Amino acid sequence: MNARLSTIILYVKNVQLLKDFYEKNFNLKVIEEDPVWALLDAGGLYIGLHTIGDQYLEKLEADYTFDNNTKLVFEIDIDIESARNELISKNVTMRDIKTFENYPFWLCDGTDPEGNVFQLKSKK
Structure with a gap:
């Protein structure tokens, strides 16, 4: 089997916040987005931002x-x-x-x- 890394997914609290951060500071292009997901083109691979599941999100403090x-x-x-x-x-x-x-x-x-x-x- 040959494999090539295509995407890294980060599970996040706030997709919009991190999408804006990487888009504005690193000029990454947004390929897809919806309320719980964003896919950014990082030039050679993609960075996916996915909202943490509700069962985990509820346990996090606001400033975590x-x-x-x-x-x-x-x-x-x-x-x-x-x-x-x-x-x-x-x-x-x-x-x-x-x-x-x-x-x-x-x-x-x-x-x-x-x-x-x-x-x-x-x-x-």
Whole structure:
């Protein structure tokens, strides 16, 4: 069997909030949407945003943020410091810029409004 990753689905509290976040901050194009679902074109694969089932949603407090082990990595076409500063100016929580020895990229993690971690990746 050959396989190709086509879509990553995040289960979220507020599809509209996260759709707007990724559309406005990363220029992702919305392919499909309805009240409980949005599909975004992330250039080579899709990001699906699906509302968490009611049986789970009812148990979450209003200010709950997710703690998961998934990170969305976006390779960007501008310098990473400018991108980081732009997101900070929009009140997006961003960490420090980092890199590793013999690694050709700068990296910077941030979090979306529901606590999902994303990373900016820019060539040195």
